[in-house]
Amino acid sequence: MARSVWKGPFVDGYLLKKSEATRASGRNEVIKTWSRRSTILPQFVGLTFGVYNGQKFLPVLVTENMIGHKFGEFSPTRNFPGHAADKKAKRG
């Protein structure tokens, strides 16, 4: 069941404070968090979070199209390794 709109998005409060502090400092910093349940808010865009997957903190560079999703969606707890073959990666 979807979350009621009147409640607003859920986010752990400490994460907001840390993101504000990081943005104010202007440093290239990874905010490590266990809070996979927090919703990605517009004020997180451009920041890098290290989201715990039970094993390590996977870096998640937040972009606009990730708003509204949860942090945990970008840090899978299981890994399905594939083959490189002709696949490409683009440096962002």
Added chain:
Amino acid sequence: MVLVGAITGAHGVRGEVKVKSFTAEPAAITAYGPLFDESGTRRFDLTLTAKGGDLPTKAASSKALLIGRIDGIVDRTKAEALKGQRLFVPRAQLPANEDPEEFYLTDLIGLAVRDKHGADFGRVIDVANYGAGDLLMVEGSAEGDFDVPFAKAFVPEIDLAGGFLTVDLPDDFFAAPSFAAAPGRDGEDVGDEVETEGEVHDR
């Protein structure tokens, strides 16, 4: 040599084979010319005849599964003998990248990782993408295995010819996060609800 697929078995009685493709677009396995074995001595001229998704059986419905015919393989016995054969193309057969910021994963994997002062951080063992951009997975560092976002801010220099890339990591990148940052451990807000701009709260 770049691994692009593998023969998973025989299909039918006329020498057709089932091929599992590892390429981004499964049917592109034949786009880079003839296929070879790992040593490059045995050549396989593969012609695709059907895609797995087109077949009626549930077991063959995978999009990465292809059906093809290899020159010289005319009966099922010969096709079955190829089961497990891995298929490679020479790296030179892959087309050059038009975008200077785009790299083949096969080129990135194996690169040595250094910091801006030249200190060794191990090697890239894989490139993953979980929906938040590409991540370089690095192994062999004294700090332990770690992942780096494949972004200019973190990877300012890539020297494919030199066989290394340079990473620019924040000072506290390897620092363990403080428990004070965890919800419920220091009396911080837990389950806090935040109102965002433009949000309507009709009760």
